[in-house]
Every structure is written in structure tokens, then in C-alpha cells.
Amino acid sequence: MSETSAIPPQLGTLESALYVDDLDAAVGFWQGVIGLPCFQRVPNRHAFFRVAESPRPQVLLVFRAEVTEHPPAPDARLPVPPHGTRGPGHYCLAAAPETLDRWRTHLEAAGIAIEADFHWPNGARSIYFRDPAGNSIEIADPAIWTA
Structure with missing residues (x-):
């Protein structure tokens, strides 16, 4: 590979997205149960949650898929292309191993069913x-x- 065609470096994941039908339920869960602060919300469209600030910002974007599937208006200030998906996605939060028992207890107390713990x-x-x-x-x- 020549120097001019080398793959440029990247810094890691900045944002991840999940898609929902009920934005209010999503905000209640991500903010109220998981504890992520919601820093931006557009009713019936999206809610954005701060996952981490350092060493770089990390954000969870939660969208109503049916709203983000449409192309932006020709005069849109932010011409974000259509995106979205249907069906369940996956998202993983990192936690210190010594906190996982507390997480399980917290989730169960909130009425969240544990599907697997291994x-x-x-x-x-x-x-x-x-x-x-x-x-x-x-x-x-x-x-x-890690290996």
C-alpha cells in the first residue's frame, strides 16, 4: 500500500444508535434506569444521551426509526441522510467488573428481566x-x- 493510499487513523466510536417506537419509554429507561443524562431531545423524533465525556465524548442516539427513514428537506439546515432500522438492535455498556453484581441487583429491582449472566x-x-x-x-x- 502506498503512502497516499494508507488508511487514515480513527479515534474510536463516537456515537451509537438504537431505534424505538416509544420515545418516552426509551427516555424513562435510559435516563431513569441506566442513569445516562439526556442532553438533547426532539419530541417524537429523538433523544440523545451522554455515555462518557473523556477521554472523548461518547453518545447514545435513540431515534424513532420511522422518522429518520425519510430524506431531509432540500433546504434542511442539517442534511443528515436517511438512516434507521427495524427490529431489535444491540448495545453494550462497559462497567467495572466489581460493579456487575450491583448492576444486576439494580436492574432486577427496576423490574428488568435478566436474559443472561455469564x-x-x-x-x-x-x-x-x-x-x-x-x-x-x-x-x-x-x-x-482482551485475549
Whole structure:
């Protein structure tokens, strides 16, 4: 590969998106149960949640899919192309391994059914459950991705 065709570096994931039908239920879950601050909301369209501030901002975008599937108006100030999906997606939050028992207790106290709670072959643990839209949500020890 020549120097001019080298792949440029990237910094990591900045934002991830999930799609829902009931935005109010999503805000109640992500803010009230998971504790992510909602920093932007457009009623009946989207809610954006702050996941982390450093070392770089990380954001969870929650959209009503049927609204984001349409192209922007020709005079749109922000001409974001159509996007969205149907059916359940997946999102994983990282948590320190020593907090996973507390997370499980917290989720169960909030009436959230735990679908799976197990250790990967390397010993790292994941807890799986569903958000109100049916998306598969995981809270995991970041070590799940280490050798």
C-alpha cells in the first residue's frame, strides 16, 4: 500500500444508535434506569444521551426509526441522510467488573428481566437484558475483548 493510499487513523466510536417506537419509554429507561443524562431531545423524533465525556465524548442516539427513514428537506439546515432500522438492535455498556453484581441487583429491582449472566472463556462477565423497545442491552466487563 502506498503512502497516499494508507488508511487514515480513527479515534474510536463516537456515537451509537438504537431505534424505538416509544420515545418516552426509551427516555424513562435510559435516563431513569441506566442513569445516562439526556442532553438533547426532539419530541417524537429523538433523544440523545451522554455515555462518557473523556477521554472523548461518547453518545447514545435513540431515534424513532420511522422518522429518520425519510430524506431531509432540500433546504434542511442539517442534511443528515436517511438512516434507521427495524427490529431489535444491540448495545453494550462497559462497567467495572466489581460493579456487575450491583448492576444486576439494580436492574432486577427496576423490574428488568435478566436474559443472561455469564462469564466468557477469558473470565470476563456480561449481563444481558432488554430495553422497552426490545433491543438487546449488555453491561459487560471491558475485558471481554482482551485475549
